[in-house]
Amino acid sequence: LAEEAVTVIDDPLASVVEQCRQGRDLAWRQLYDACHAPVYRLAARMVGEEDAADVTQQTFLQAFRGMPQFDGRSKFQTWMHRLAVNESLQHLRRKHRHPSQSLDHPPADNRNDANDVDHRDALAYALGRIDPQLRAIFHLREVEGLSYREIAEVVHLPEGTVASRLSRARHELRQHLGLHAPK
Amino acid sequence: MNCQEVGHRLSAFHDGEILPLERDAVAEHVGHCEECRQYLHDLEQLSAMAAGMAQPVPPPNLWSAIETGMNEQQPVSIDSVPENQLYHRIRGPIVRWVGMALAASALVAVWIGVKTRDVASHDRQAASVVGDICAACAGGETAVKPLPPQVVHFEKADGAAVSELVGYRPLVAEGVPEGYRVMATVAFKTPGCTCVQCSCRRSDGTTLTILEHDTQGKTWFGARPVSICKCGATDCQVTDVDGARVATWTTGDRALTVIGFRDTFELERLVAWFDDRRRNRVSELFERQQRF
Numbered sequence: 001l002a003e004e005a006v007t008v009i010d011d012p013l014a015s016v017v018e019q020c021r022q023g024r025d026l027a028w029r030q031l032y033d034a035c036h037a038p039v040y041r042l043a044a045r046m047v048g049e050e051d052a053a054d055v056t057q058q059t060f061l062q063a064f065r066g067m068p069q070f071d072g073r074s075k076f077q078t079w080m081h082r083l084a085v086n087e088s089l090q091h092l093r094r095k096h097r098h099p100s101q102s103l104d105h106p107p108a109d110n111r112n113d114a115n116d117v118d119h120r121d122a123l124a125y126a127l128g129r130i131d132p133q134l135r136a137i138f139h140l141r142e143v144e145g146l147s148y149r150e151i152a153e154v155v156h157l158p159e160g161t162v163a164s165r166l167s168r169a170r171h172e173l174r175q176h177l178g179l180h181a182p183k
Numbered sequence: 184m185n186c187q188e189v190g191h192r193l194s195a196f197h198d199g200e201i202l203p204l205e206r207d208a209v210a211e212h213v214g215h216c217e218e219c220r221q222y223l224h225d226l227e228q229l230s231a232m233a234a235g236m237a238q239p240v241p242p243p244n245l246w247s248a249i250e251t252g253m254n255e256q257q258p259v260s261i262d263s264v265p266e267n268q269l270y271h272r273i274r275g276p277i278v279r280w281v282g283m284a285l286a287a288s289a290l291v292a293v294w295i296g297v298k299t300r301d302v303a304s305h306d307r308q309a310a311s312v313v314g315d316i317c318a319a320c321a322g323g324e325t326a327v328k329p330l331p332p333q334v335v336h337f338e339k340a341d342g343a344a345v346s347e348l349v350g351y352r353p354l355v356a357e358g359v360p361e362g363y364r365v366m367a368t369v370a371f372k373t374p375g376c377t378c379v380q381c382s383c384r385r386s387d388g389t390t391l392t393i394l395e396h397d398t399q400g401k402t403w404f405g406a407r408p409v410s411i412c413k414c415g416a417t418d419c420q421v422t423d424v425d426g427a428r429v430a431t432w433t434t435g436d437r438a439l440t441v442i443g444f445r446d447t448f449e450l451e452r453l454v455a456w457f458d459d460r461r462r463n464r465v466s467e468l469f470e471r472q473q474r475f
Contacts, residue, residue: 028253029246032246032249036241036245036246037240037241040239040240040241040245041238041239044239049239052239052241053241053242053245053248056241056245057245057248057249057252060249060252061249061252061253064249064253065253073387082446086446086447089447093410093412122232123229123232123233123236124236133447133448133451138233141198142229142230142233142234143233143234143236143238147200148195148198148200155448156445156446156448156449156452157448157452158361163194163195163200164191166194166195166198167191167193167194167195170194170226170229173229174225174226174229177229179225179228179229
């Protein structure tokens with residue numbers, strides 16, 4: 001019985017999800033409006049802006065087609081993050097390119113001159129040089145502000161592993177940015 | 184705490200995601216250690232840089248593209264399917280178990296093909312047998328068919344008896360990672376090899392099948408399209424068997440195959456876990472030899 005105890009999730013999108021299940025067309029658009037910005041941001045960070053729209057589109061299609069199977073054990077936004085991470089990793093594999101090479105350069109619109117690379121671009125550049133899974137965890141924490149527990153739900157890893165990977169991501173970023181000698 | 188102990192915790196300390204007891208110890212250390220204080224300062228700088236990064240804005244026509252896609256029936260990529268959707272065509276847990284067991288048997292059959300026939304013949308057999316299994320899984324209970332008896336025979340044995348039957352100590356016999364419960368362990372005895380099948384249930388009720396065998400065929404998945412997924416230092420061959428994601432990799436002299444894994448994170452965790460088991464076993468063996 002203990003295993004089957006259901007934790008009540010306070011999901012602000014629960015009612016919209018329910019409306020989707022009842023076939024109300026407007027609800028799909030509501031879910032999109034609520035989730036598309038973070039999904040797109042994550043996709044852009046993972047695969048680059050060039051392919052982010054494709055990955056975002058695929059993520060929403062997977063979500064909407066799989067809606068009957070969404071069991072509400074996590075927040076809908078958490079589920080979307082998870083789909084976005086998986087779709088991004090799958091996209092990188094499909095393109096047969098090494099993930100760490102995919103974002104070796106800052107996005108084209110920021111790449112004017114090496115001297116113009118400010119801190120923001122430098123971090124984008126450094127993020128492109130670390131493992132995509134570490135990149136995802138760093139993004140979820142630092143940009144989306146997810147807790148370790150929420151990240152653990154997204155990437156299906158124990159919280160302790162999330163903590164150690166986030167630490168590793170920061171350590172590698174610090175090295176790439178040349179902040180200080182590695183500890 | 185010394186610098187090394189604190190170093191592992193500074194990231195979580197920075198996020199306020201550390202146990203209160205550890206937090207006090209880390210805070211005390213940082214108070215008198217210039218190097219760790221500098222590291223913490225760097226983490227704060229990193230967060231400030233992340234907060235200041237320009238965030239991309241979705242294109243305005245994105246919703247139109249999604250609406251168009253919703254009206255089309257497109258194939259679903261294997262790694263993005265919500266876990267429960269993988270088995271949506273299988274009605275009920277019993278049929279799911281039968282389907283998974285038959286899928287496992289099919290993989291054994293495919294491997295036998297590698298051992299006993301040339302590659303072309305093997306691929307034909309694989310296509311035939313795996314195709315049957317896929318149809319059985321997709322078609323519901325009424326479509327489930329037994330495999331041809333000349334292809335696979337198997338005997339059942341639970342727990343320790345498995346080791347005796349297969350002639351080696353399976354890694355899966357030592358347990359499974361946290362979060363899984365072993366439902367059944369079966370040893371397949373075939374003309375070409377012996378194989379241990381461990382059927383597990385996740386805490387959310389979904390299932391995963393793990394196969395362990397002592398040799399690995401290069402064309403284990405027959406003519407199916409295979410991609411390579413790198414899990415740590417291990418290359419896993421990944422394919423899709425009728426919606427179920429299947430991966431195989433070698434660890435030492437064993438090959439492991441998982442059927443129905445959810446995503447790369449779960450696969451990575453399983454690979455790491457079984458690699459640890461093998462390394463522990465090698466260490467035990469080494470220590471035993473040292474003793475004698």
